Amino acid sequence: MTDLVAPQTPAAEAETAAKADTAAAVVIIGSGLAGYTLAREFRKLDKLTPLTILSRDHGDFYSKPMLSNALASNKTAATLVMKPAEKMAAELNASVRGQVQVERIDTAEKRITLVGGEVVPYRDVVLALGADTLHIAMAGSGADAVLSVNDLDDYARFAQQLEGAKSVVILGAGLIGCEFANDLLHRGIRSTVVDLADRPLSRLLPAPASAFLREKLEAAGVQFRFNLAVHQVVKTPDGFDVELTDNSHLQADLVLSAIGLRPRTAIAEAAGLAVNRGVVVNRLLTTSSAHVHALGDCAEVAGHVLPYVMPLMQQARALAATLAGTSTAVVYPAMPVMVKTPACPTVVCAAAPHAVGTWRVNTIPDGCDARFEDAQGGLLGFALLGSATVQKQLLTAQVAGWLS
Amino acid sequence: MKTYQCIVCSFIYDEAEGMPEDGIAPGTLWTDVPADWMCPDCGVSKADFEMIEI
Numbered sequence: 001m002t003d004l005v006a007p008q009t010p011a012a013e014a015e016t017a018a019k020a021d022t023a024a025a026v027v028i029i030g031s032g033l034a035g036y037t038l039a040r041e042f043r044k045l046d047k048l049t050p051l052t053i054l055s056r057d058h059g060d061f062y063s064k065p066m067l068s069n070a071l072a073s074n075k076t077a078a079t080l081v082m083k084p085a086e087k088m089a090a091e092l093n094a095s096v097r098g099q100v101q102v103e104r105i106d107t108a109e110k111r112i113t114l115v116g117g118e119v120v121p122y123r124d125v126v127l128a129l130g131a132d133t134l135h136i137a138m139a140g141s142g143a144d145a146v147l148s149v150n151d152l153d154d155y156a157r158f159a160q161q162l163e164g165a166k167s168v169v170i171l172g173a174g175l176i177g178c179e180f181a182n183d184l185l186h187r188g189i190r191s192t193v194v195d196l197a198d199r200p201l202s203r204l205l206p207a208p209a210s211a212f213l214r215e216k217l218e219a220a221g222v223q224f225r226f227n228l229a230v231h232q233v234v235k236t237p238d239g240f241d242v243e244l245t246d247n248s249h250l251q252a253d254l255v256l257s258a259i260g261l262r263p264r265t266a267i268a269e270a271a272g273l274a275v276n277r278g279v280v281v282n283r284l285l286t287t288s289s290a291h292v293h294a295l296g297d298c299a300e301v302a303g304h305v306l307p308y309v310m311p312l313m314q315q316a317r318a319l320a321a322t323l324a325g326t327s328t329a330v331v332y333p334a335m336p337v338m339v340k341t342p343a344c345p346t347v348v349c350a351a352a353p354h355a356v357g358t359w360r361v362n363t364i365p366d367g368c369d370a371r372f373e374d375a376q377g378g379l380l381g382f383a384l385l386g387s388a389t390v391q392k393q394l395l396t397a398q399v400a401g402w403l404s
Numbered sequence: 405m406k407t408y409q410c411i412v413c414s415f416i417y418d419e420a421e422g423m424p425e426d427g428i429a430p431g432t433l434w435t436d437v438p439a440d441w442m443c444p445d446c447g448v449s450k451a452d453f454e455m456i457e458i
Contacts, residue, residue: 033412040452063412065446073414082411309412313447338413338445393425393444 023121024050026323027112029102029267030128031055031085032151033064034296034312038126039092041320049324051094052120054112057153059085059098065309067155068179069340071186077156105271107289124291124323127268127279131261131297131307136171140232142240146171146255149180158256165189165253169242171230172259173200175339178213180258181222182341190221192250194242198226201339204348205370206359209383212368216344216386225250261307263298278305283329283403285319295319301330302403304353310335334399336382336392345389351381352402364388371395408434408453413446417453 026042028035031053039053053059061083066073070080089096101115105125112120133148149158162168168184170177173195181191193200199210200217214224225244234241239253263278274280274288278300285293285301295315297307304311314330321328339346351357351372357380361370367387372380379398384391405420417423417437422430426444428437434455441450 037412044451063414065413069414309446309448313442335447390425 022050022052023110024123025052025121026050026124026126027052027054027120027122028126028128029054029112030126030130030296030298031057031059031061031088031096031098032128032130032296033309034130034298034316035126035128036061036088036092037312037316038128038295038319039088039094041316042323043092043094045320045324047093049123051092052122053088053092053094053096054100054102054114054120055085055096055098056101057098057151059088059096060152061085061088062152064151065340067149067152068176069183069342070155070159071183072342077152077159080152080155102267105267105292107271107273107292110291122291124293126319126323127287127292127294127298128296129264129267129279129294129298131263133257134260134262135257136230136259138230138233140234140243142233142235142255145235145240146233146257148257149176150261158254161254162187162189165239167191167239167252168254168256169194169240169250169252171195171255171257173197173224173226174203174258174260175201175337177258178217179340180256181217182220182343185221185343190223191256192223192225192252194225194228194230194244194250196227196229200224201346201348204337204350205383206361206372208361208363209368209370209385212363212385213341213344213346217341220343222343261297263300263305263307265298268292268294268298276300283318284322284327285315285330286322293319293323304332304402306335308335308337310337330403331401332403333401334396335401336396344385346383346385347389347392348383349381349396349399352400355380357381362388405431406434407456409456410443410446410448411452411454412448413443415443415445416456 060081062080085096103113103115133150168191170193173193181193184191228244231243242250265275268279269275279294281294296312318328318330336347336349357372357374368385369388370383382395408417422428422432
């Protein structure tokens with residue numbers, strides 16, 4: 001019992017201090033754009049609180065949105081890395097732990113257990129887990145070789161297999177599918193894009209705007225096959241044979257799937273946190289458990305799952321302030337999304353879900369100006385293509401935000 | 405005149421061109437762009453832009 005009252009040796013004191021220190025740490029799980037943006041914003045406000053970033057990959061900083069236009073900007077997997085993990089750690093005065101996997105989060109004890117058994121205590125933990133690419137079940141010997149590009153390592157694999165490739169089939173004519181199709185043109189590859197819908201960006205654009213985009217991308221060399229799905233992908237000596245649901249066949253050196261994202265929620269679910277489509281958080285970006293927060297592609301913020309950069313920036317700024325001691329609700333102004341299809345410059349500002357309105361579409365010389373308006377003519381959202389994109393700033397200022 | 409690139413979305417600010425639609429006249433030096441200015445494409449703050457050598 002005397003141990004309890006015995007004066008501590010300097011070494012023991014240091015150890016106690018270090019323990020107290022780590023228990024006061026902010027721990028971010030994930031080193032993608034969400035994790036690092038939050039870290040950067042947090043450090044602008046709080047230079048001292050211990051900060052740890054846990055990454056299941058290398059922890060190098062890169063910008064995921066750039067993966068779908070890397071060919072056009074002559075970037076390789078190596079040059080896409082803007083800063084290696086060590087440099088990020090130094091700049092952020094943070095501990096960046098690469099190649100670690102989280103086993104579970106114990107919210108009652110405020111500690112994270114890593115695969116391997118190491119325990120990481122926290123003051124606050126932030127889930128910046130990102131999203132997984134959706135996969136549809138496909139038959140055939142080549143189904144397992146279908147690629148998706150969801151992170152830098154995926155991109156490296158994709159780029160490697162692209163060496164010498166002449167033809168690519170892309171599954172999905174959404175944002176990512178269209179962006180990759182456009183980007184591949186810079187390699188002289190005229191890809192074929194397959195989608196179940198009847199037009200590109202069918203969830204974001206009114207039909208005439210989709211038609212304009214399609215025309216521009218087709219003129220640039222992209223081919224589309226709509227109202228179709230993939231039946232099977234068979235490996236051939238030269239590449240792949242992709243059989244579509246109308247029994248037609250496409251030959252390709254590479255098959256890329258870009259059909260959508262699903263927020264990563266498994267860790268949150270296992271920790272007993274509320275999960276819906278994403279990890280459920282309020283406008284303070286806090287989950288159903290205090291001291292556990294989430295942002296970016298894994299988060300469902302006040303009912304919205306928005307896997308885009310602009311909302312992520314807003315979330316990071318608000319959460320950084322909250323973590324630094326000033327409770328701050330996230331605000332969503334109008335947040336137009338730039339579609340990286342240089343063959344047809346496109347910007348989309350989606351109306352809030354359940355907003356009631358109608359599209360008014362004007363086809364102008366070399367452009368398409370589509371406005372989603374309420375009964376009084378108030379602007380709820382828009383899509384601007386080609387020459388109409390010059391209206392972007394003007395219209396953005398007129399659209400009400402989703403969370404004000 | 406120099407150019408600066410957004411670290412997130414690769415948007416480029418070119419001092420020579422400015423951003424007239426954002427109220428920034430052609431020829432506006434990066435140092436004279438307001439501190440609260442944000443990348444028009446992705447919302448990154450001015451502090452997180454980087455200079456590109458040209």
